[in-house]
Amino acid sequence: MTRLLAQQADITQLNVDAIVNAANCTLLGGGGVDGAIHRAAGPGLLQACRALNGCQTGQAKITGGFNLPARFVIHTPGPVWHGGNRNEEALLASCYRCALQLAMQHGARTVAFPCISTGVYGYPHEQAAQTALQTVRQFITQNPTAFDAVYFVCFLAEDLHIYQRLLNTHD
Ligand code: AR6
Secondary structure, eight states: OOEEEEEESOGGGOOSSEEEEEEOTTOSOOSHHHHHHHHHHOHHHHHHHHTTTOOOTTOOEEEEOTTSSSSEEEEEEOOOOSSSOSSHHHHHHHHHHHHHHHHHHTTOOEEEEOOTTSSTTOOOHHHHHHHHHHHHHHHHHHSTTSOSEEEEEESSHHHHHHHHHHHHSOO
């Protein structure tokens, strides 16, 4: 069984097999959680990312974790929110699915996600959390032995409350 857990933390500090980075399509770093991950991982991460030649929105690519406690970083550019009619939900779901697929392929048994797209990219927090949870639940139902735990890492208290409520109200 895979445990689903919400926690308020700095994702760069987590002792998990893989952390997910809310990246942009260049994969060459940025602000927000992306900047924090690159700072904590050190310059080796940027060097590894340069070799990846970018990534499309909704897809994912993997590198090592370098100076992070995590063994892997899975980079996924989320969609920019344009109001909801530009395929944002499907693209966000695809981020979570592709990241889990890569984690599974690399034998990562614990995976931590940030709240992809809900910062600079402007995705509404509640809708993003619903899509994140629905997608992860579907994936672990289809792959029940792949993971020990999936963490939803909330930097903001607001996001933690949303995830706690959605995790508890699920039957
Ligand atoms: N640990 C966990 N979550 C964090 C951390 C951290 N250390 N720092 C910020 N967050 P954002 P996006 C949360 O803006 O909306 C970058 O420049 C933050 O509170 O990082 O997908 C990229 O290069 C929010 O809940 O990512 C892209 O250009 C969540 O991480 C662009 O931003 C995501 O916010 C991607 O935008």
